[in-house]
Amino acid sequence: MTGDHQNNTDQESVRTSPDMEAQKYAASIVLPDADVVFRNIKNAKRFAIDIGGSLTKIAYYSTVSHRKVLYNPEKDGTCSSMDGGNYQYESSETERLHFVKFETKYIENCLDFIGDHLVSSKDSVVGKSIKATGGGAYKYAELIQQKLGLLVEKEDEIGCLIKGCNFLLRNITDEQFAYHRHSEPEYHFITVEHNIFPYLLVNIGSGVSIMKVESDDKYERIGGTSMGGGTFWGLGSLLTEARGFDELLQLASEGDHRNVDLLVKDIYGGDYSALGLTGEIIASSFGKAMHNSHTKADGSKDFSEADIARSLLFTVSNDIGQLASLYALLHGLKKVYFGGYFLRNHPLSMHTISFAVNYWSRGDVQALFLRHEGYLGAIGAFLRGAEECDPEKYSWGENYAGSSGLQSPLPRPQGAGWPGGTTIDQLEIDRCDQQLTFFPLLANPEEYIPDAVDLTKDKEARDYWLSCFEGSLSSFVNRAISSQPNTDDSVERANKFRDKYIQRLHNLKNHPFAYGSLTVRSLLDMREHCLNEFDFPDPYLQQKKLENENALKLLNDHLNYLDELEHDKRQEVLVRGVLAGNVFDWGAKEVVKLMEDGLGFKEAADKLQARPWLHDDLDAWIARLQGPTHQCAAVFIDNSGCDVVLGIIPFARELLIRGTRVVLCANSKPALNDVTAEELTMLMKQVAAVCPIINKNLETGVLSIRESGQASPCLDLSRLPRSLVEDLRNWNCDLVVVEGMGRAVHTNLAVKLTCDSLKLAVIKNRWLAQRLGGDMFSVMCKYEAGNDIEVISSPVAPECGS
Template identity: 85%
Template sequence: MEAQKYAGSIQLPDTDVVFRNIKNAKRFAIDIGGSLTKIAYYSTVSHRKVLYNTEKEATNTVDGDDYKYESSETERLHFVKFETKYIEQCLNFIRDHLVNSKESMAGKSIKATGGGAYKYADLIYEKLGLAVEKEDEIGSLIKGCNFLLRNIPDEQFSYSRHEEPEYRFINTEPNIFPYLLVNIGSGVSIMKVESDDKYERIGGTSMGGGTFWGLGSLLTKAKGFDELLHLASEGDHRNVDLLVKDIYGGDYSALGLTGDIIASSFGKAMHHGHTKNDGNPGFSEADIARSLLFTVSNDIGQIASLYAMLHGLKKVYFGGYFLRNHPLSMHTISFAINYWSRGAVQALFLRHEGYLGAIGAFLRGAEECDSEKYSWGENYAGSSGLQSPLPHPPVGGWPGGTIDQLEIDRCDQQLTFFPLLAHPEEYVPDTVDLTKDKEARDYWLSCFEGSLGSFVSRAVSSQPNSIDAVERANRFREKYLQRLHNLKNHPFAYGNLTVRSLLDMREHCLNEFDFPDPYLQQKKFENENALKMLKDHLKYLDSLEWKERQEVLIRGVLAGNVFDWGAKEVVELMEAGLGFKEAAGKLETRPWLHDDLDAWITRQEGRPYKCAVIFLDNSGCDVVLGIIPFARSLLAQDTRVVLCANSKPALNDVTAEELIMLMKQVATVCPIINQHLDSGTLCIRESGQASPCLDLSRLPISLLDELCTWDCDLVVVEGMGRAVHTNLKAVFTCDSLRLAVIKNRWLANRLGGNMFSVMCKYEAGMQKINAAPKSSNISENVIKDCLSVSSN
């Protein structure tokens, strides 16, 4: 059968078939360009999920009837690229594996954009039996761009070839508008985007990627676009271009022009008769290609920067085949934009710019992607990143047909920025960017690789009755290890490389191979033991004088936070039988590494808080003996308390569903907790997170609406992942308290402390400062200068 010849050869750089989960695909769209075709399809992915019995009658112990595994589904968007010259084989594959196998596809249409939507409309109908609904190319590009900017963290970046790191990822602002979108295909289109529905094409130029390719084909022996770019990377444009110093013997100081500025592109070619000593021309084909690249890029950069300045825009996003993750192209565009605008305009690129049109076409009429209801997040386990190696040409298949792919999973709700951030436009969750810090990067990549064995063992032991658990766990190991090795060479592959992203990627890979909660039994065991100690612990706290009790409460939170199965040295202590009192004894003596305890106690003596939200961490002693007594103390001061826990499992972190069951058991021990649960002054909410870290730019809107209604004036962030790896530098408009124990020796040394150093950081709220309105115009003199000076 024809499909069998090529279906197995559609391979990703790892081991997975590109058209993943196509048997569950519901609909798809296609963006057909002259060189690359992009397919977008929507599917549901089945996986194992833990279902908790939250309605079970509460007792003060935990037994085996609290949960069960059930099959669940995740909505996922898949995006795949391949070369347009293989479109017939691709359509055959889609016909055999999607259309013909789906009665629901009968009589349907396919949304398509790009020039090929017209060129190949008859072919699509012939192969698939589906009518083609042609979507406007520009509208699709903009819709896709808006979707990515809103949903994918670290989607946008700036690029500079001579800086370290080359890629600098830009945090997404709450408001993505306005911006300029410059699409560089054969020619160039320039669009001003002011909102989802308000945009216009304000200009362009015929000097685009087609110009570079066409002239390059005439002037060199390069056989294709990529070969021409490679040739340009080896050339020296100074052998072809006439520089300022070639005319003036140095700088032209009167006009502020340095000697290396290009005065005339290809200017030295007029002296073609001049030869080197060996009789050859004074320049090579590589030099020509390099000069040609600079000529086209500088022209595009100048025109784009002028349009941006005329319209008062500071952000310019570039996309299109000319870039397609070509570092040299991005560098020359960035240099031109910076030069012509004198730094007033920023050139930005998108990690997934190649999918803009496909995303936009797919979203047309896709109710399941309603941005008013849902947010989306990248599935790291199924995406390939920047600089990922291309697969080797398969024998007898689609030679070089697959480029890369992207997968995006739908969240259960819409997520947005925490309203109590003082400067949301400046918020970056992560404390350390590992793309910039090589020492930290090398350490953490090695650390995660070294701990991989224990996670494989934990995954297998969490499903003792599964006959294929070992095989799936080994596949998890292989995939995550491959991701770590790729990140050693290309740390920017998935955006900012951070401890958070490494943790998230591990969770994605565990879920990919159906290990949704490897620490489930461990959490149950620790909760049960902690509950046995709770009554006596509360009695002890109540016996203390007020001021002493406040300190003991904080020490209790810190002692509980020692219990962390993600910290290698602590795991050894826990496996040996670490107790709550022993954990408290491990804490460093005061003064702590960061010690605001006295300031916190002094603040407690003042006006009670109206509402406190606590982003909590681990199960067991952490939540039962640390957080719950602390929350109980706030409740005693008539403060409403919101306990905010993960929506999905990660390590031994407590989830919101687990916490609901646990609090019922706590209520049987403590009447005060029971009273406040009944009255609603103590409530449990989901954080929208599935990570040991905390991203305050992606919290559920429903949670934030409640916090605003209740006039939340205290934020408590607990744990090394949430308060150190992330949010250590976050600034809030209300009071904040960050509590954590440093359980990694390397990190403790890095911070200037020792193992079990304490982070107790209290800060009074900062008044929110509204950003100054952006100027609608940039100096006309700057524009005039740009018109009269040639770029480098």
């Protein structure tokens, strides 16, 4: 360093000493605005900590209270109500995992924060413990006990990393991706195989550990290197004025390593073809810095600090990538996951590692990255001994309202003095009520993708749907307010819902890969998460109840009409009835006006496209019904009202008459006007009073109602309740019926099953219909025999909320 540079550094250190900086950082995390980051902190039950040489990650478990409709089946078979439809609610709790990070140099401030916010009473924690992993679990054990009064239970770092990795791969959609810097899109999200093993895990912390993972319990550390994130940060601090890790990464993104590195072409004047080396390959990292010719008369260099930072990043990344690929080849592994906070999902780091792995393995090894790579150790430490997280009982899912997303940090809290370069990247995971698993009748579960279109790859569709969802938001705000008319703060909460959802949509315009493969399903899920975030669990509840009541009045006459028809005609009318019922969808913007004007069931049937339909397998389905009786049919249903009462129930009744066991699979949680399993259970009591056939089969269990594990208008067949899967397997399910745009078209139209399948839907979006070569109310009726599957791939995406 020059003398002037040293003087500037000394002056800066006087202005902001380490103690002063730590105090500033500490102040920022205890301001009221910190609630934006440390959500539900007052309800935290237990926590774990992963203390690395550079960064500390905290995991804590909390319960989140929210409204839930109070059902009273003994009273009216539906739900308790008062004041003309303002439904009574009971308090319900959701279990949630939160993850927050600190720089390890602020560990004392971090522990003070935990003491003030996570440990409410010193007396209440006497004799209790905290799970801790990472090198700091040993280094800071005494400090933790002193600050918090908690016993430190040290957990093996490698075991925690692997446990956390397995947890993420099994529970978080689109957790893994490959990175291709010069492609569109750069992020390629890859479906996690049903069996995630074996793989190589390369954790890049201060140093690097390389682990071979063969099962949950069989793994070993097979190598590593001391050249890791600490090397990059340490040398970067010596060679540049960057004051933190994020600042150093930003500096590297602005530099040109070719000003510092000696390339092959600098030695040979171009490519070295004999060895297959292109001219742009780095021959010597920092090689140009050794030449005096690069020093100007005033003592300055031809390269900048940004160039140095970029060269340093490439040096470390190339070394790690080469080492990982060699270990993978040595052990015959094809997948290498890279984790740790060195990456930070940083494009340059991922690009360099991917290039190195591909180059040294000649394409035989795939470099994969994790969206939440920095949390592996913290997750693993938390899971140790956490009965409430028992993987044999529960599955988890990312909360889109609370997580910031890949390369999409949330805005800093207003007024909070966060240190320079700090961003708020959060991860929140909600616990499902049960364990979810793959549908056993998927023909190729390893290839299953529950979406027809990836909007990150289709800009026209992405622009349309993002605009569509934003344009329809006001109707959801109004619906949320009207669903709680006697609640003082409903307007305020509805406006907060609108603001958060719009913020998310705008973030996705700039970072469409933030939550994995951007799809209409993920946009719908995000909207439901935001509604629940502000305590609007079921805005369409009153509408659903009204439509069910009106449809029930027509059911008896409709069943009598069907019974008078001859067999083939009856089958056609039954399918048309399912399609007519599917028109009734409050998520389809272009249909809402018709429904508000009083759309009837017969009018809806008249709206359907005339045959031949856009996809027309009706004749094939009717012909199949002339053959052997199906043993068991799983029917994944859609909307309340005419859809379920006049469409699905008569269809299911016909299957029952044929001698087929029927399982009606409905949403576990509300979404738009979709019927839930809880609602359907009570609705069927009223249906049973109308139809003796339904009543008999309900009593004998031949007709049953099951939760589908979904809280969305779409259907993910890789996340079904294990109890449902086991029942369908035991009952030899040989027919699957999937209804509705979200379930039958946008997520499962091209999916292969090993049994017969019937997919029914009406296209209720003009833009989508025209893209498919049809018009409004075009019909999709797709039947496939289990032993003769013909797959049709269609570039489809659903209506907002359909």
